[in-house]
Amino acid sequence: MWPFSCVGFExxxxxxxxxxxxxxxxxxxxxxxxMQSGNMQPYIQQAETLINEYKxxxxxxxxxxxxxxQKLISMIEDYRLNKN
Numbered sequence: 001m002w003p004f005s006c007v008g009f010e011x012x013x014x015x016x017x018x019x020x021x022x023x024x025x026x027x028x029x030x031x032x033x034x035m036q037s038g039n040m041q042p043y044i045q046q047a048e049t050l051i052n053e054y055k056x057x058x059x060x061x062x063x064x065x066x067x068x069x070q071k072l073i074s075m076i077e078d079y080r081l082n083k084n
Contacts, residue, residue, distance in 0.1 A: 002023075010079075016075075030043055030046065
């Protein structure tokens with residue numbers, strides 16, 4: 001699975017808040033642009049930051065607090081009510 005994907009709880013549901021999609025093409029384009037400018041360091045720092053952010057977000061979901069769990073349940077319930 002691509003590590004920078006948004007995560008949803010059902011088909012066609014919105015992503016879990018703060019998880020946004022970053023496609024391989026977006027990162028590849030940024031890398032090409034950095035190479036053309038001759039300065040890869042900003043791209044490398046951006047990629048490292050993105051990696052760390054997603055690791056932290058996945059860790060929060062794996063070790064969910066009760067507050068986060070209630071927030072996600074509420075979001076799912078709201079989505080299902082509005083869907084119908």
